[in-house]
Amino acid sequence: MNTLYNRDLISIDDLTKDEIESILVQAAEFEQRLARGERHSVAQLLRDYLLATIFYEPSTRTRLSFESAMNRLGGRVLSVAEAKTSSSAAKGETIYDTGRMLESYADVLVQRHPASGSARALADAAAVPVINAGDGTGEHPSQALLDLYTIQREGAAGSPGASRGGLRPLDGLHVAMVGDLKNGRTVHSLSRALSHWKVEFSFVAPPELAMPQDIVDFVRERGATVNQATDMVPAFKTADVAYITRIQQERFATPEDYMKYKGVYVITAQVLKDAKPGIAIMHPLPRVDEISTDVDTLANAAYFRQARNGVFIRMALLAMILGAV
Amino acid sequence: MNTLYNRDLISIDDLTKDEIESILVQAAEFEQRLARGERHSVAQLLRDYLLATIFYEPSTRTRLSFESAMNRLGGRVLSVAEAKTSSSAAKGETIYDTGRMLESYADVLVQRHPASGSARALADAAAVPVINAGDGTGEHPSQALLDLYTIQREGAAGSPGASRGGLRPLDGLHVAMVGDLKNGRTVHSLSRALSHWKVEFSFVAPPELAMPQDIVDFVRERGATVNQATDMVPAFKTADVAYITRIQQERFATPEDYMKYKGVYVITAQVLKDAKPGIAIMHPLPRVDEISTDVDTLANAAYFRQARNGVFIRMALLAMILGAV
Amino acid sequence: MNTLYNRDLISIDDLTKDEIESILVQAAEFEQRLARGERHSVAQLLRDYLLATIFYEPSTRTRLSFESAMNRLGGRVLSVAEAKTSSSAAKGETIYDTGRMLESYADVLVQRHPASGSARALADAAAVPVINAGDGTGEHPSQALLDLYTIQREGAAGSPGASRGGLRPLDGLHVAMVGDLKNGRTVHSLSRALSHWKVEFSFVAPPELAMPQDIVDFVRERGATVNQATDMVPAFKTADVAYITRIQQERFATPEDYMKYKGVYVITAQVLKDAKPGIAIMHPLPRVDEISTDVDTLANAAYFRQARNGVFIRMALLAMILGAV
Numbered sequence: 001m002n003t004l005y006n007r008d009l010i011s012i013d014d015l016t017k018d019e020i021e022s023i024l025v026q027a028a029e030f031e032q033r034l035a036r037g038e039r040h041s042v043a044q045l046l047r048d049y050l051l052a053t054i055f056y057e058p059s060t061r062t063r064l065s066f067e068s069a070m071n072r073l074g075g076r077v078l079s080v081a082e083a084k085t086s087s088s089a090a091k092g093e094t095i096y097d098t099g100r101m102l103e104s105y106a107d108v109l110v111q112r113h114p115a116s117g118s119a120r121a122l123a124d125a126a127a128v129p130v131i132n133a134g135d136g137t138g139e140h141p142s143q144a145l146l147d148l149y150t151i152q153r154e155g156a157a158g159s160p161g162a163s164r165g166g167l168r169p170l171d172g173l174h175v176a177m178v179g180d181l182k183n184g185r186t187v188h189s190l191s192r193a194l195s196h197w198k199v200e201f202s203f204v205a206p207p208e209l210a211m212p213q214d215i216v217d218f219v220r221e222r223g224a225t226v227n228q229a230t231d232m233v234p235a236f237k238t239a240d241v242a243y244i245t246r247i248q249q250e251r252f253a254t255p256e257d258y259m260k261y262k263g264v265y266v267i268t269a270q271v272l273k274d275a276k277p278g279i280a281i282m283h284p285l286p287r288v289d290e291i292s293t294d295v296d297t298l299a300n301a302a303y304f305r306q307a308r309n310g311v312f313i314r315m316a317l318l319a320m321i322l323g324a325v
Numbered sequence: 326m327n328t329l330y331n332r333d334l335i336s337i338d339d340l341t342k343d344e345i346e347s348i349l350v351q352a353a354e355f356e357q358r359l360a361r362g363e364r365h366s367v368a369q370l371l372r373d374y375l376l377a378t379i380f381y382e383p384s385t386r387t388r389l390s391f392e393s394a395m396n397r398l399g400g401r402v403l404s405v406a407e408a409k410t411s412s413s414a415a416k417g418e419t420i421y422d423t424g425r426m427l428e429s430y431a432d433v434l435v436q437r438h439p440a441s442g443s444a445r446a447l448a449d450a451a452a453v454p455v456i457n458a459g460d461g462t463g464e465h466p467s468q469a470l471l472d473l474y475t476i477q478r479e480g481a482a483g484s485p486g487a488s489r490g491g492l493r494p495l496d497g498l499h500v501a502m503v504g505d506l507k508n509g510r511t512v513h514s515l516s517r518a519l520s521h522w523k524v525e526f527s528f529v530a531p532p533e534l535a536m537p538q539d540i541v542d543f544v545r546e547r548g549a550t551v552n553q554a555t556d557m558v559p560a561f562k563t564a565d566v567a568y569i570t571r572i573q574q575e576r577f578a579t580p581e582d583y584m585k586y587k588g589v590y591v592i593t594a595q596v597l598k599d600a601k602p603g604i605a606i607m608h609p610l611p612r613v614d615e616i617s618t619d620v621d622t623l624a625n626a627a628y629f630r631q632a633r634n635g636v637f638i639r640m641a642l643l644a645m646i647l648g649a650v
Numbered sequence: 651m652n653t654l655y656n657r658d659l660i661s662i663d664d665l666t667k668d669e670i671e672s673i674l675v676q677a678a679e680f681e682q683r684l685a686r687g688e689r690h691s692v693a694q695l696l697r698d699y700l701l702a703t704i705f706y707e708p709s710t711r712t713r714l715s716f717e718s719a720m721n722r723l724g725g726r727v728l729s730v731a732e733a734k735t736s737s738s739a740a741k742g743e744t745i746y747d748t749g750r751m752l753e754s755y756a757d758v759l760v761q762r763h764p765a766s767g768s769a770r771a772l773a774d775a776a777a778v779p780v781i782n783a784g785d786g787t788g789e790h791p792s793q794a795l796l797d798l799y800t801i802q803r804e805g806a807a808g809s810p811g812a813s814r815g816g817l818r819p820l821d822g823l824h825v826a827m828v829g830d831l832k833n834g835r836t837v838h839s840l841s842r843a844l845s846h847w848k849v850e851f852s853f854v855a856p857p858e859l860a861m862p863q864d865i866v867d868f869v870r871e872r873g874a875t876v877n878q879a880t881d882m883v884p885a886f887k888t889a890d891v892a893y894i895t896r897i898q899q900e901r902f903a904t905p906e907d908y909m910k911y912k913g914v915y916v917i918t919a920q921v922l923k924d925a926k927p928g929i930a931i932m933h934p935l936p937r938v939d940e941i942s943t944d945v946d947t948l949a950n951a952a953y954f955r956q957a958r959n960g961v962f963i964r965m966a967l968l969a970m971i972l973g974a975v
Contacts, residue, residue: 050721060405064405071375071401079404079729081406286418304429307425368697385730393700611743
C-alpha cells in the first residue's frame with residue numbers, strides 16, 4: 001500500500017520528497033489513462049466511496065476540481081458550497097463537532113476555511129482522512145502539488161505546448177516567482193516543495209511584498225540558489241518558469257507605491273519577447289489583469305493547463321489516500 | 326453520428342428543422358424507454374461523463390431538469406447553483422477564464438447568466454460543448470424544444486390527457502400565445518421554432534406588450550398565418566394550444582393600463598368553457614396567478630407535463646451532444 | 651413488499667409499532683452489511699434512482715445524512731441547499747407547483763421547510779413519496795427513528811461503547827429527557843414513538859419549559875410511567891438514557907429565570923459521576939454548551955454515534971419507500 005493511505009494532507013511539508021514524486025507519477029498515470037480513453041476503468045477505482053467537500057469561503061475552482069477528480073474516479077460527492085451560511089456552523093457548531101459528524105457521512109473530507117489551523121482541527125476530530133483545500137493564510141497543499149506537476153509537464157521536450165507527452169526533471173530548473181511574494185500562500189508552499197530539488201529561484205517583488213526571510217533561509221538551507229530582484233525582465237532571460245501572482249493595492253502603504261509597481265508586473269506578449277524560449281507562464285488563477293489576454297494564445301501560456309492538472313493531482317491524492325492504487 | 330455531436334446550443338436558430346425533429350424523436354424515445362422500465366439501460370449511456378451546471382441567477386427548475394436528465398443517463402453533475410456569490414466570478418474572473426477552467430472539469434457545460442451574449446462567450450472560450458440555459462433577454466433553446474415537444478405530445482390522439490402515447494404533426498396547428506409577448510423570451514424562441522412548420526399564430530397581448538414586429542415578420546416570411554388581438558377568448562375557439570405567459574405590472578406605463586388587462590388574461594375553467602375541446606394549456610412556469618388553480622385538474626392542463634417533458638428533451642440534447650446516441 | 655413502499659413519511663405517527671420495528675431492523679441490517687465491507691452490493695439497491703433534497707432552511711447535518719444514505723445505496727441526488735433564495739420559491743411559486751415540478755425530476759423527495767404543514771402540502775401535490783425532514787415546530791420523523799435506533803444500539807450488552815454489535819429491547823427502559831421540553835420537537839416525537847413500548851420517562855425541565863401536558867397524557871394513556879422534575883441528577887441515577895436538548899435564553903420571561911437553570915442543565919463528567927453506569931448520553935446536535943467537551947471521551951457519550959445512526963435509518967427509509975428491500 002502507498003504511504004499516503006488513510007493519511008491527512010494538511011501541509012505540503014507533511015510529504016517527503018519520495019511521496020511527492022509518487023503523487024506526481026500517479027497524476028501522470030491518470031492523465032495518460034484518460035488520454036487513452038480509459039474513462040470507464042478509471043471510474044471503477046473509487047466507485048463506492050464518498051467525498052464531502054466543505055467550503056466556508058467560495059472557491060469554485062478548487063471545489064469543482066476536487067469534485068471532478070472524485071467523479072472521474074467513479075466516487076460520489078456530498079457538497080457544502082456555502083458552509084458559512086447554510087451549515088450547522090451558522091448555529092455555532094465547532095469544527096470538532098462538525099468533524100465528528102462528517103466522518104459518518106463520507107470517506108474523505110476536503111475543507112476550505114478562512115481560519116489558519118482549521119484543517120488540522122478538522123483532521124484531529126474526524127476519523128476519516130482530511131485534505132486541506134486552503135485554511136486562511138496557511139496551507140493549500142494540492143495547489144503546490146499541481147504547480148510542481150505543471151512545472152514538470154511543461155517544456156518536457158524543450159518545446160512548450162507540445163510538451164504534454166512526458167515529464168521533465170525538476171533538478172536544474174530556474175523558477176522565477178513574481179508579484180506579491182509576501183502574502184501569497186501558493187508561492188510559499190511551492191518554494192518549500194521545490195527546494196527538495198536542486199533549483200534556482202528568482203524572487204521578483206516590490207520591497208514591501210518580498211518573499212519572507214524564513215522561506216528564503218529555508219530553501220537556501222536545502223541547497224537552492226536564491227536571487228532577489230524588483231525587475232522581472234532580467235530574471236525571465238534564464239528562467240524556465242515564470243510563476244505570476246496577483247498584486248493588490250491594499251497591500252501598499254501609499255497609492256504612489258502601488259502605482260510604481262502596478263504596471264511593472266503585468267505580463268504581456270511584449271514583456272516576454274526577450275524571455276527564455278519556452279518559459280512556462282504559470283498563475284494559480286483567477287487572474288485579474290496581471291497577465292494580459294494577448295499571452296493566452298502563446299504556446300507557453302501554461303496557466304489553463306495548470307488548472308487542468310489540478311484534476312489529475314487530486315485524482316492521485318484521492319486514490320492514494322483511499323487506498324485504491 | 327448525429328449532427329449535434331460536440332456542438333454548442335446557444336440559440337434555437339442554431340438548429341435546422343431536421344435537427345429539431347431529430348431531437349424531438351430522441352426525446353420521445355427516452356420517454357418511452359423510461360415508461361417501459363428501462364432505467365438501467367438508459368443509465369449506461371453517459372455513465373462516465375460529467376456535466377457542470379453554472380447558474381448565475383436562480384432557476385431551480387431549469388437546473389434540476391438538466392441535472393435530472395444527466396443522472397437519468399447515468400452521468401454525473403458538478404453543480405454551481407449560486408455562481409454569482411460563490412464562484413471565482415466574485416473575484417472578478419471573466420467568462421473566458423471561467424470557460425477555460427470548466428473545460429477541464431466537465432465534458433459539457435450548462436450555463437444560466439443574466440447577460441445577453443454570455444452563453445456565446447462561454448462557448449467561444451471552452452473546448453467542450455455549451456448549452457445555453459438562458460442568457461438575459463436572449464435565448465433559452467431547450468425551453469423552446471420542450472415547448473415544441475409538448476405541443477406534439479398533447480392532443481396527439483385528439484384526446485387531451487390521454488395523449489401521452491404518440492406525437493401529432495405540427496403542420497396545421499393553431500397556436501395562441503397570450504400575455505407579455507414583448508418581453509417574454511420563451512414566446513420569441515418558440516414562435517421562430519414553430520415557423521419551420523405550417524402553423525397559424527394568434528398573438529394575444531395588450532398593445533403595450535405586443536409581439537415585436539421583427540418576430541411577426543420573420544414567421545410570416547416563413548409562411549405562418551398571424552392574427553393579432555387583445556382578447557384571448559375568440560382565439561381559443563379554434564386554437565389547438567394556448568401558451569400563457571406572465572404579465573407584470575411594471576411593464577405598463579400607468580396602473581390604469583395594467584388594471585385594464587390584469588383580469589383579462591387570467592385563465593380559469595370558466596374562460597375555457599368555449600375554447601376548442603382539447604386545447605392544450607401551456608405555461609413555462611413558474612406561474613403566479615395567470616392560470617387559476619381550478620384549471621389544474623382539467624385534462625388539457627398541460628403545464629406540469631410540459632415541465633416533465635423538459636427532462637426528456639434535455640436527455641436528448643445531452644446524449645446527442647456527447648455522442649451517446 | 652414492505653408496507654412503507656411508495657408512502658410518504660410526514661409524521662412519526664404515520665407509522666405503526668410494527669413498521670417502526672421493521673425500519674429499525676432494516677437499519678441494523680445496513681449497518682452490519684457496511685461493517686462487513688459490503689459497500690458494493692449495498693450500492694446496487696437504488697442505483698438508478700434519484701432523490702431530490704429541498705432545504706428552505708439550513709441543515710447541513712440532515713441534508714448530508716440523507717444524501718450520504720442515498721449515495722451509499724447507489725442512488726443519485728439532486729440538491730437544493732438554499733431553496734429560499736435560489737429556487738422558484740423566490741419567484742412566488744407555491745409548494746403545490748413545486749411538488750408538481752419535482753415529481754418529474756426525482757423518485758423521492760426530502761424537504762426541510764420552516765412552515766408547519768408544508769411537508770403534507772408537498773406530499774399532497776407530488777406523485778412521488780415525500781419524507782419530511784422538518785417542518786417548523788412540526789415533525790421530523792427520521793430524527794425520532796434514529797433516536798430510537800440509538801437507544802436500542804447503546805448499552806445492548808450492558809456495556810456502553812462496546813455496544814455496537816446488537817440491539818437491546820426497548821421495553822423496560824428508563825429514558826430521561828432534559829432541557830427545553832416545551833419547544834423541542836425532537837423530544838415530542840421521540841416520546842410519542844417510545845410510548846409504543848413499556849417505558850419510564852423522566853421529563854426534566856424548568857417549569858417554563860416543561861413537557862406539554864398533551865404529550866404527557868398521550869404517553870401515559872399508552873401505558874408509560876412519567877416522572878416530572880426540575881433536577882436531572884436524581885433521574886440519572888436510574889435512567890438508561892439521558893436525552894439532552896438545548897435551552898435558549900429567549901425562552902425565559904426574565905434573565906434571572908434563565909440564569910437559574912442555565913448551569914443546572916450542563917452535562918459534565920462530574921454530573922455523570924453518580925449516574926447509572928452505562929447511561930447513554932444523547933443529543934440531536936448541534937450542541938452549543940449543554941454538553942461539556944469532557945464528556946466526549948466517555949464510553950457512553952452516544953451523540954456522535956447517534957448522528958452516524960441517522961445514515962443507517964435514512965438508508966432503511968429510502969430503500970423501503972422505493973421498494974428496494
